[in-house]
Amino acid sequence: MHNLDLFAEPESTPINVIDYDGLVEYHGLLIPAQEANQYFDALLQKIEWQSDQANIFGKQILTKRKVAWYGDKPFSYTYSNSTKMALPWIDELVTLKGIVEDKTGTKFNSCLLNLYHTGEEGMAWHSDGEKDLLKNGAIGSLSFGAERKFSFKHKRTQKTLSVSLQHGSLLVMKGETQSHWLHRLPPTKKVDSPRVNLTFRTIDEDRGNLDNC
Template identity: 40%
Template sequence: MDLFADDTSLTPIPLEDGELWFQQRLALDLAPDEVMRRLLAETDWRHEQIHVWGKWHAQPRLSAWHGEASYRYSGKTFHPQPFTALQRHLRQAVELATGRRFNSVLLNYYRDERDSMGFHADDEPELGPEPAIASLSFGAPRTFILKHRSRSHTLKLALGDGSLLLMAGTLQRHWVHGINKERTPRGPRINLTFRLIA
């Protein structure tokens, strides 16, 4: 099922086994293209290696970890860089829209249609049993895919420039999510996933 929304407030998307909320355009006092330009220039992007199925692989995207706590996933511990002024500004807007608190952010830079994110759940112990993950996107739209772990349910959502997605409740326990490579040419995209690390 493909889902598209045109609202300007965070709205729930009906979903079994978890909570999913979507806002087409987060209210910001900066234009999305200005945010994109600054994120590209102000972030120390890294091409990280991760451990998957017993082997080390280069991630098919660039990334950066900022905030107040270290984070471990895919066999590697990521030590944070401090929040930038822009990241703090975006975090405040996300916290206002979601009513949640966040102390860390993972930034992913998808350079073109060849960059992707494998299917996974954000279920690391330091996120807690029912983590809230707020995903903020800038740049070219990409299709975000959710697959249920035990049922033949799939959801697809177009994450466009300035969109906000909130995953919460038991969603990470029952669903995996990812971004596939695409055949159609795509421009650059930056995604920020805000988290609360215990």
């Protein structure tokens, strides 16, 4: 496994995390520490967190990890055989969305948030290729709280690599990344504090997945 040695200071030029079959850019620290602390506290308090549902060996279970789904409209989003309806943006999400859009030059219309209470909560290998999402659309991943390792594995070659996502940092997955790479948040006993992750996404409205259409 390749681990990237990333600088603690903000990067003017993003680091390309993967070698081929897609593009993953790590922009480093996007939100200054004091502001990141404020956003972290606000998100913990104001987001309508709910336990996620996962299908494991044919059984639906509730995860310790909490999730929330927000968007421009009441978009439906289905993954792991569970469908969620987007809630209206709160002010902090609108501001953060604008910051990520300015940095990446990409417009997003939705955001899936995850709350991991400790390092023992993680995410298994998967790719974000659900039919609701714009094909090959960018996903902007903004992290707050505990620094966690984020891993990638190529679907064909099985090559793996990892990057540490810092408090206030931005990672962007784009192009054919979801078609060729899996990613996960490995659990660890070395982290005992929470992490909040925001993944700004683009729902493909042409697929007619709005409940009010």
